[in-house]
Amino acid sequence: MIKNYHIIVFVFIHYILLASQVSAQGDDTFSISGFVYDNLNGEALISANVYLKELSAGCATNNSGYFVIPDIPKDDYTIICSYIGYKSETFSFKYNRDKNIPIIFKLNPTSVETKEVVVSADSINIIDRLFIKPVSKFEMTSVQIKNIPQVIEADLLRALQSMPGIVAISDFSSALYVRGGTPDQVLYMIDGTDVYNPEHAFGIFSTFNTNAIKIVEVSKGGFSAEYGSRLSSVVNITNLDGNRNKFEGIANISLLSASTTLQMPIGSIGSISGSFRRTYIDLTYEKWIKEIPKYYFYDGNLKAFLDLGLNDKLTISFFKGRDDLDYKYDKEAQESFRFLYNWGNITGSINWKHIFSQKMFASFWATYSTFDSNFDLRAVDLAERNYLRDAALKASVEYYSSGNLTIKFGAEHKFVYGMYEQKFTQSKIYLDGHRLYTGVYISPSWKPNDKLEIEAGLRVNYFKADTNFVNFAPRISIKFRLTDNSNLKFASGIYYQYANRLPRLFFASVWSSVNRRYDVSKSNHFVLSYQHSIGNIWELEAEAYYKDYKNLYQFNPNLVTDVVPSYYDENNRPVYSSDQYAFLRGDGKSYGLEILLRKDIGEINGWISYSYSKTEYTFEKINQTNPFIPRHDRSSVINAVANADLNSIFSSEPSATSKWKLGINFIYASGQPLTLPGSAYYSNPLPDWNTVPR
Structure with missing residues (x-):
């Protein structure tokens, strides 16, 4: 059945599109659209919930804070907008007055720990919010x-390692192992650009500054056709656009680093x-303790965020991270064992968002990402250089066809x-190659009634190396409302990966x-x-x-x-320019x-x-090809x-500016699997005298 999976999903997509043609917006219906922003700084709120009280229908905002509730009867409505950590807002929509005007919500933040947050009848029910959320997806704010x-x-x-299904290989590693997958099977993106090395300090810390993050979206599996090129999961990071109302700045000093984040309006x-x-180990501890390199x-x-009008938004994003190590065995000796090693990422993106019509929202990207590392051990004349460059063009379109059909489609190249x-006195390794990747996808979501929603997607991948690969990657997701307080969901898909990381x-x-x-x-x-x-x-x-x-x-x-x-x-x-025999x-x-x-x-809030x-x-040649x-x-x-x-717990007067807070983070994990070696051998290969020139 799996072999014919793409055919089944393709036929299902075709059926959804045909079945939903009868639901096209007519003369008796219209659409409500608009944006949701933070009232204090003007930031667009991603995944905010917008809900029509009278119809029990709603949606979530996209990455630009844009929402559409299409194909609803012409009438007056009560629109409720809510977002975790913000006070809910209610808007009385009058059809004759507001039918052609985008609805703008500006929510005010409030502390989620205080008694000011009250779940009332006007708030969107938790189960409705969970129903909107895709399978195996969660979000985290800064x-x-x-x-x-x-x-x-x-x-x-x-922080992500504190969520179920995501583990670390040790206490000293920030690498993510998601549901049995390895770190190279995770697609990391920052403002739409792929990041190939997300870690600092040999994997101990992440390369992302939490002060600059607006929201992180994580898909642990079964993700939609919008994403490809990785087997396990997606970590999509959106950074702050900046405060549109006033200058704002913060500075932090931790045991590891000093940092600052500044925001200001552009007119x-x-x-x-x-x-x-930046860390300050080299400026402090390294000066006092000679063992520290x-x-x-x-x-x-x-x-930079530019508001070019109600229908056009432009963002320009740049990121750079780098590690630098200068290790000298004896700092006081003039001649001592020493090596130099540095590595890092550079990314950049330009994103133009355009509203073609009330029902069609599109995003276009031009992205650039590089990763390089350089190692120099001059004592034995050993040098290594590793370089990767990724330039891409992307487009995604969201079309809200009707009240029960939304179609997402796009492409990337x-x-x-x-x-x-790697240069060594006695040998040299040189590998390089140009690759092309093209992916196109379509993912319609059909909601035949209030209790059922089906999303069927198909992604087609083309990868060009020294040979060509064409792969069909179908996806399907089904959501069903079991009761007023429970949902049942299912997701499945086929995923392909064309690049592997050698740790x-x-x-x-x-x-x-x-x-x-x-x-x-x-x-x-x-x-x-x-x-x-x-209990909601x-x-x-x-x-x-x-x-x-x-x-x-x-x-x-x-x-x-x-x-x-x-x-x-x-x-x-001898020069080695082939990866033959390099992998099992x-x-x-x-x-x-x-x-x-x-x-x-x-x-008190949190999770367990x-x-x-x-x-x-x-694997071949491992454990005698038996499972391990x-x-x-x-x-x-x-x-x-x-x-x-603590102030709210021990005081009868709630305070939104509590100064005393207590946090607990507990992780228990069973031990690492271990197989004791039964034997060992050492191999010292001799030159192949038949191939040595004479």
Whole structure:
């Protein structure tokens, strides 16, 4: 059945489009649209809920804060707008007065810990908000990230590790292992641009400054056809546009770094925000403790938002992060073992958002992303350079055809170049290649009634290397309202990945693409979700999932015994310019169960979760080709996060500016799987005398 999955989904999409043609907007219906903003700084609020009280119908805002409720009868309505951490607003819509005017909501923030947040009849029910949310997706704002206690400073990736289904391989790693997948199977994006190395300090900290983040959207599996090129999950980061009303600045000093974030309006046409963070280890501890090497990292971003009119918005975003290590064994000796190592990312994007009509919203991107690392060990004449460049054009369109049909479609085209070079006295490695990637998708969402919503998507991928790959990736998602307080959801899809990351201890990873020797990686997702609201305050979610993998790749530990030179240079040094024998191919599967109990309002809020998971791999030349459990597998994980407003708990007078807060972050994980070695061997390959020039 899986082999014919794309045919089934394609026929289903065709059926949805035909079945929904009868629902086109007529003379007796109209649409309500508008924007939702933060009243204090003018930031667009993403995933805010807009609801018609009389019809029990609503929607969520997109990444620009735009919403549309199409194909509703001509009448007067009460429109309710709500967002976690903000006071809900109600607008009395009069058809004759407001029918041609975009509705603008400006919500005022309020502390989610205080007694000021009261769930009333005008607030959107939790179960309605959960129904709108896609399967296996959650969001975090900058405030929520900072409220999760951390040892040194607030960190995005470590905050995500507190959610069910996302684990770390150790206490010293910020890398994300999502539902059995590896970190290279996670698609990281910042303002629409791919990020290939999301970590600082050899993976201990993330490269994203939490002060610059507006919202983070995470899909743990079963995500829609809008996203491709990764097997496991998506982490989509949107940075602050900037305060449109006044100048605003903050500065922070932690045990690790100093940072600042500044925001200001650009006249009446927009805003600008900038953030910079730098560690000070090399300026403090390194001066006093000689065992600490000279090391620092920094990251910064700059983003401009331009309001070109009601129908046009333009954002320009730039990000740069870099690590620099200068290690010298004996700092006082003139001649001592020493190496230099630096690495980092640069990204940039231009995003134009345009409203073609009340029902059609479009976004167009031009993005650029690079990652490079440089290593120099002069004592033995060893130098390494690793470089990756990604330039892309993207487009996405949201068409709100009718009250029960929304169609999303789009495309992206990437130009990718990668190069790896290692020079040594006795040999040289040089690998490079240009790649092209094109993806197009369509994803209609059909809602035949108030209890059922079906989204069927199809993504077509084209990847050009030394051979061509064409793959069809169908997706489907079904939501069903079981009762007034519970939802049942299902999602499934096929996912492909064309680039694999070779992890290395204490060194930046090297990316390698599929080619005629290494076939494309593939995964099938199946997710079943149950959601229940308790007293319209607590959220209970339970999700079971199954994933299988085909054509996974790991570094070949016996590469030195298998590889042969491609040619010899003018100095008779062997030159290796092929990745043949570099990877071992394998398959795998992951399955598990996640239970989450969450409370977002009140003096005490947070969540507690339990995750059970199992991952198995089968690789050629590993464990005699028998299944084994990888190192990142965790059979049981318990997460608990709690935030308490002590002033509100112990005082009868609520305060929105509480100065005393208590945060708790607890993680329990079962141990790493371990297989004791039964034997060992050492191989020292001799030159292939038959190929050495004479």
